[in-house]
Amino acid sequence: MSSLWILVLSVFCVTMGQGFDLGPIVRIAQCKIMCIKTHSTDGTCDRSFNPAENICNDCWHNCDSLETQWEATKSICEGDENLRCEGCQTACSYRTTRPEEEYLPSSLPAPTKGPVKLGRYDVAVELHRVGGAWKPYGYYCGLRQPSVRPDNWILVILQDGIRHYSWEEWTPTLESLKDGPLVEATLSWRDVDDQLKRQRDVEQKRFNDRVRQSYLEKYGEKVLVEWRERKDRPIPEEIFRRFFFRRRNEDELQFDMGFRDSYPVFKNQASSVRPTMEKQSYVVSWEPETGGLMGNQVVDTRTAQISLLPGTKYLVRIASNDGPGSFSIEIDTRPKSVQVWRIKKKLENFYPWAAVTGVMSAALVIMMALIVRRVIKSKTVVDEEEV
Incomplete structure (x- = not known):
């Protein structure tokens, strides 16, 4: 079963192309969580405010170096140097036992609005876009909670999952719903x-x-x-x-x-913070609102058609391997809800001025017809009198 899952994941990754791998960032944060749980007395792991956090602070910084510079720093995990450094032992233990897996942004759940909330053992990672790619800017825990800004993206690594925060609050548009054995939903996100x-x-x-x-x-x-x-x-x-x-x-x-x-000043209203989304692959992701089987569809355009089971409320979002992706929208496939949605859609497409113009045009045609009829009738009466 595990082999089948690895095969499916590999095919999925090849289909999506090369994406931004969050794996190293997630592993560093998980290592820091171990430091907090094992050595911290106040949950900050910061010795500048509390000297008792020295060991936790050493462990915290070793997590970065062991993940990103293993060949240069692996000596701290060996011999007497490791025995003398209690903080090193925890970081080394995690480094030598943790699984090394790729983690793509499209695997994340839908982003959340700020402010950022951290639990006692949660670690937040602030990322900034540098040269078109997201780079870690800082790791935070305890009371040091980063703010959600237009130029950043924040991941919160939990003990049992990941939550992320994005200032870019955009959603796809539901264009149509068609009844059938499966409800066909057409989505677009051209106006991001x-x-x-x-x-x-x-x-x-x-x-x-x-x-x-x-x-x-x-x-x-x-x-x-x-x-x-x-x-x-x-x-x-x-x-x-x-x-x-x-x-x-x-x-x-x-x-x-x-x-x-x-609060940040918006330096440029153009897309300097976020690169253009034209030449990307997207993952349309949906799952029942109450939880259950998820679905994914990979597309390389800004439109998609997905098939949903009837009688269910779904949360649907657009994910990307370039960043946080969209917030979720709700699609209700219950028969009455589909009918209500269609009525609302027709009302949205109803333009009052067009109706007024149509009424005026009809009135003008009727008036012209009455005038023509009256003229013809008058002419007929005159002709009869002449006879």
């Missing part, structure tokens, strides 16, 4: 870039509002004082510029840095 642009625009507006509010709280009183000193004269442009635009003194520079740490 438009969805993300709208999201960036909304977040940019919120960020700008927060900046204005903070500047109002910090400098508003000064502006009002200057305005009162000028009595009834209008506030000159100079004061407005000083109020709404930043002055690069040391105090405001620190203020700006604080804002950057709390």
Whole structure:
């Protein structure tokens, strides 16, 4: 049975092509979980705040080096050096016994909205996109929880699974549902870039509002004082510029840095954070809402048709081996729900102005017909009188 599963997985990986392997990142995080469980006293594994975390801290850092630089660092797992380093022993034990498996992003469940939540033994991995590829930026545990931002992707490695968080909140569109022995659902996700642009625009507006509010709280009183000193004269442009635009003194520079740490400024509305999705393979993934047998279909376009069992609620998403993929949508294949969906779809495609135009056109035709009929009738009466 295990051989059959390996064969299926191999075929699946070949079909998808070369993807981004999360395996090394997951293994490092799992090693760090062992460090926390074995050596940590407060769950932080950080000796800069607690000297009692020295052993855990050594173990934490050895997890990285043993996974990424095994040939150069394997000596710490041998002889007297290993006996003298208690933190090394835990990291070495994990390194020499852990299974080495490929873990593709398409294997992940649907992403989750922030904020990030960590349990006592959970480890979060923050990834940033560098040169078109996702690279680990930092590992976190305990109270050090990273924030979900437009330029990052966060994996949370649990003892029994993986959860991940993405700022890019996009979903596929259900285009049609057809009844039958199996319900045929047609999906599309051609408007991903438009969805993300709208999201960036909304977040940019919120960020700008927060900046204005903070500047109002910090400098508003000064502006009002200057305005009162000028009595009834209008506030000159100079004061407005000083109020709404930043002055690069040391105090405001620190203020700006604080804002950057709390929320990112959108540097570019284009797809600089996320590369184009045109030339990719996607995995359409679906599973019953209550759990059960999952289904996957690999496609290389932004449309797909999947077959679902009737009478079931499904969660459907689009996964990719290049990143977090889409959030899930619900597809209900119960007969009444399919009918309701069709009615809603027709109403969505119903344009009031088109109906008004049709009514006006019909009224105009009727009026013209009445006028023509009246003219013909009048002409007939005149002809009869002449006779």
